[in-house]
Amino acid sequence: MRKHYLHLCVYSCDQCGGPVISGSTAVRENEISKEIEIRQVGAICLSCAHRQSESVSPHEKRDFPPVQWDGPKVMQPEHLVSATFEEISREELH
Numbered sequence: 001m002r003k004h005y006l007h008l009c010v011y012s013c014d015q016c017g018g019p020v021i022s023g024s025t026a027v028r029e030n031e032i033s034k035e036i037e038i039r040q041v042g043a044i045c046l047s048c049a050h051r052q053s054e055s056v057s058p059h060e061k062r063d064f065p066p067v068q069w070d071g072p073k074v075m076q077p078e079h080l081v082s083a084t085f086e087e088i089s090r091e092e093l094h
Contacts, residue, residue: 003028005066011055018047025069
């Protein structure tokens with residue numbers, strides 16, 4: 001039975017020192033299998049909105065336990081277009 005998981009971690013922003021929340025999703029085919037279909041959701045500082053993809057100092061990173069999450073519903077084509085547009089817009093910012 002496929003189970004979906006949400007992974008969250010927090011680290012300090014290299015610009016303002018505020019908390020950066022970073023997330024990813026993954027799937028397990030069963031309880032003992034390795035996670036597959038790992039997708040980075042993104043990261044953002046809650047204080048200044050800087051999009052910092054990685055922690056500058058690995059020892060400051062705090063990982064939270066994975067949370068089981070319902071699998072995604074079937075997406076409509078218009079959702080795929082808006083998600084692609086949002087991703088392109090993010091890339092243009094950097």
